[in-house]
Amino acid sequence: MTEEKQKLEQQLWNIANTLRGKMGADDFRDYILGFIFFKYLSEKMHTYADKILKPDGILYKDIDENTPQGAEYMEAIKDAALEALGYFLQPSELFSEIAKRGNADGHHKFILDDLTKVLNHIAQSTMGTASEEDFDNLFEDMDLTSSKLGKSENQKNELIVQVLTHLEEIDFKLEDTESDLLGDAYEYLIGQFASGAGKKAGEFYTPQQVSMILAKIVTTGKDKLKSVYDPTCGSGSLLLRVAKEVSEVSGFYGQESNPTTYNLCRMNMIMHDVHFSKFDIANEDTLEHPQHVDQRFEAIVANPPFSANWSASPLFMSDDRFSSYGKLAPGGKADFAFVQHMVYQLDDNGTMAVVLPHGVLFRGAAEGHIRKHLIEDRNCLDAVIGLPANIFYGTSIPTSILVMKKGREHSDNILFIDASKGFEKAKNQNYLRPKHIEKIVSTYRERKPEDKYSYVAKLAEVKENDYNLNIPRYVDTFEEEEPVDLKVVSDELKTLDKDMKKTDANIADFCKQLGIDTPF
Secondary structure: OOHHHHHHHHHHHHHHHHHHOOOOHHHHHHHHHHHHHHHHHHHHHHHHHHHHHHHHOOOHHHOOOOOHHHHHHHHHHHHHHHHHOOOOOOHHHOHHHHHHHHOHHHOOOOOHHHHHHHHHHHHHOOOOOOOHHHHOOOOOOOOOOOHHHOOOHHHHHHHHHHHHHHHHOOOOOOOOOOOOHHHHHHHHHHHHHHHOOHHHHHHOOOOHHHHHHHHHHHOOOOOEEOOEEEOOOOOOHHHHHHHOOOOEEOOEEEEOOOHHHHHHHHHHHHHOOOOHHHEEEEOOOOOOOOOOOOOOEEEEEEOOOOOOOOOOOHHHHHOOOOHHHOOOOOOOOOHHHHHHHHHHHEEEEEEEEEEEEHHHHOOOHHHHHHHHHHHHHOOOEEEEEEOOOOOEOOEOOOEEEEEEEOOOOOOOEEEEEEOOOOOEEEOOEEEOOHHHHHHHHHHHHHOOOEOOOEEEEEHHHHHHOOOOOOHHHOOOOOOOOOOOOHHHHHHHHHHHHHHHHHHHHHHHHHHHHHOOOOOO
16 A cells, blocks of 8 residues: 555545544445545546636636626536536535635634535536436435534534535545545545444445455456446445456446445445446346346446345246246345346356355255256356355355356366465454465466365266255365374373372472361
């Protein structure tokens, strides 16, 4: 990590803590990430407007919006900004102007009404344009009238001005197009919030160590991707991680049922400089109301909620995603429903990697039937990877990664990797270090068997095991105990007995000298 990046992350986290003592973790997360996002949009707008105004020799902030000439400039800049950025902000609406207004004459002025109008206007500026859906209701979780910010209007205003002032002092360095300092810092903050969010963390964030494994697997052998998809995309961290492994991703697609997390995902995309035309994130339940069902994707990654509930309605037996299997995943365990959905959306040349609880490897009934169909009839299961316990936020259970391909190069076997013991302990969480990640990925890519770590099983062997994928059936991690030399043990017992008798004699002598009874 560069010193510059570390400094920016620490600055943003310190500002986040300004709100931390005032409200719950979920709430202060939404406010601080929203304010950072607003500052980012403002600086992006300001930089873009100054660039197109350069031939005229004027700066965006110097334009008087209330004059006829200023209005003419606004109209031209708005049209250009909506196409290039997807939104529009007037000079008076920029973050820096709002922050300055809040500190006019050295006193905190009331700016909540102005700030609310500006945040609403960002979405309004996109209405009727190609970016409308991507900016709609982005700031709906930032209620500036909420009592969480303070009991009185002045208390709320005081806190917001304080946060804006601190943020205004930070240089986001957006002019450095070669780095993604701000995007990475934003991702860092999301991770920090996840680490303190308990069970809720799984709703919006996959630990970067796991994201990295999935991303490296689905990009194996590829430098560019036509598309990447996550049906339970949370904050979008998995999608963005995949982009770091290749030179170009033409399209990002995702679906998220939680409205707050859906907003966070769209913000995260934009903060990583993904153009609005290159991402399509939907806010719906993926299993019940899939939004991209007619599309096929070259890379699919996911960390679905473990053993979630779903309707498992008999009507789904006529749904193309599930119909060929003859069985639906149980209503109380949707794990295989997500797998079926993802396999259906996977392109013929694509790879998918999904994190699931270990139960999917061996549970019977409908799940066993679906597992058999995936292996025997579709032959799309490429690898099973066992991860250590306690590496996910909010749950300590061990997990596994299933890797699927429709056009498998190694169609007569399945690779099993037991990476459950390769981790490092740190306080309450286990962590995969770079060496652990590299070993998993290289073992997958080279498909190499290794004693007590990995095994390449022929399909006939999996069939003999009745399609049970429990990793210990294939990777023998049993460690034999060293043989016990009974003569050595006997000699040690004799020596111990002599020592005990000597000690008893010493104690008896002390007791005699003290005139008391011995304890034995």
